[in-house]
Amino acid sequence: MHILFVLPLAVGVIAGASSALAQNQPADRGELLFDIGGCTNCHTTREGPALAGGDPIVSPFGTFYPPNITPDAATGIGGWSDADFIKAMREGISPEGDPYYPAFPFTSYTHMSDADLIALKGYLDTIEPVEASSPDHELKMPVWPYLDIPLDLRVALWGWRWLFFEPERFEPVADRDEVWNRGAYLTLGPGHCAECHTPRNLFGALDHARDWSGNPDGAEGENVPAITADAAGIGDWSEGDLSLFLQLGMLPDGDFAGSGMAKIINNGTSKLPDEDRNAIITFLKNLP
Numbered sequence: 001m002h003i004l005f006v007l008p009l010a011v012g013v014i015a016g017a018s019s020a021l022a023q024n025q026p027a028d029r030g031e032l033l034f035d036i037g038g039c040t041n042c043h044t045t046r047e048g049p050a051l052a053g054g055d056p057i058v059s060p061f062g063t064f065y066p067p068n069i070t071p072d073a074a075t076g077i078g079g080w081s082d083a084d085f086i087k088a089m090r091e092g093i094s095p096e097g098d099p100y101y102p103a104f105p106f107t108s109y110t111h112m113s114d115a116d117l118i119a120l121k122g123y124l125d126t127i128e129p130v131e132a133s134s135p136d137h138e139l140k141m142p143v144w145p146y147l148d149i150p151l152d153l154r155v156a157l158w159g160w161r162w163l164f165f166e167p168e169r170f171e172p173v174a175d176r177d178e179v180w181n182r183g184a185y186l187t188l189g190p191g192h193c194a195e196c197h198t199p200r201n202l203f204g205a206l207d208h209a210r211d212w213s214g215n216p217d218g219a220e221g222e223n224v225p226a227i228t229a230d231a232a233g234i235g236d237w238s239e240g241d242l243s244l245f246l247q248l249g250m251l252p253d254g255d256f257a258g259s260g261m262a263k264i265i266n267n268g269t270s271k272l273p274d275e276d277r278n279a280i281i282t283f284l285k286n287l288p
């Protein structure tokens, strides 16, 4: 399976390197945030138009169909104000006041600053509007997997939020330097790395007591490895190993990253300017 990802990754890295160099200016901050945010990984189908709705996400709670987030006014988010967008990303609440399912990783994007969210929306506004609607989610209770009745769990999300979610904002840590803090922001916020690398509890919420310790039941059945800075994780990886991995997807043993991580690298970390990627590496190398 891994060989399939080598070519697109290599091409992506070459294109990514030159575009990051050419575009590494503040005006393109929105695009960089879009890349590291991985929006396209979920909101675009394999062959469909960008951001017009994504491939189904299969989870223990059923199947989610990521919606159209192009600037189309009727079926996308074209009619949204900056405040609507900030509320969705930071609080996980729609313009109509309904809570979003955490299959949308607002639980990480909540760490992003308003300035960055506005820059990100500015970039989304430049995407071609597409008229398209995703199917309704097909959800079920994971405790009764055989009880195949369609469920709308949205009302239950208020309880879920009360238990597991508090809108947050990234606060720089005073006794860490700027590079570490930059890396922490990118990893915890737009990079949403914890969404896969931290295990989840029965209710699908991130189990912060076991932060970064990996998730044997990751999305699409992937076994997501620990990335703590000890022997269980990436303690024996050098900074060079990590740099090669986050640019090319190549593991220290010469193998290549599988699909979930390959997308994160191909569309995200490989496109970052070196200083941002190195900041992420600094943060990872210091994880407990």
Ligand code: HEC
Pocket (backbone or CB within 6 Å): 033, 034, 037, 038, 039, 040, 041, 042, 043, 057, 064, 065, 066, 067, 068, 069, 076, 077, 088, 094, 099, 100, 101, 102, 103, 104, 105, 109, 120
């Ligand atoms: C892991 C998959 C995933 C990623 C990555 C992701 N999203 Fe989503 N997003 C979803 C899902 C699923 C929903 C639907 C949630 C719901 O119905 O409650 C959603 C909903 C949304 C909505 C609400 C749309 C509406 O019509 O109400 C917005 C806005 C959004 N995402 C923006 C983004 C942006 C911007 C990014 C990148 C920074 C992003 N998403 C990354 C899965 C994802």
Ligand code: HEC
Pocket (backbone or CB within 6 Å): 187, 191, 192, 193, 194, 195, 196, 197, 218, 222, 223, 224, 225, 226, 227, 233, 234, 245, 251, 256, 257, 258, 259, 260, 261, 264, 269, 280, 284
């Ligand atoms: C969509 C889920 C997902 C997200 C989000 C994600 N990862 Fe991963 N990651 C994986 C999977 C799956 C693997 C295992 C890939 C393989 O070996 O085939 C992996 C592997 C890794 C590894 C190699 C660990 C090892 O021991 O092999 C590192 C380092 C890593 N990820 C860092 C990150 C960083 C940094 C981010 C955020 C920018 C991130 N990941 C976001 C799913 C994810």
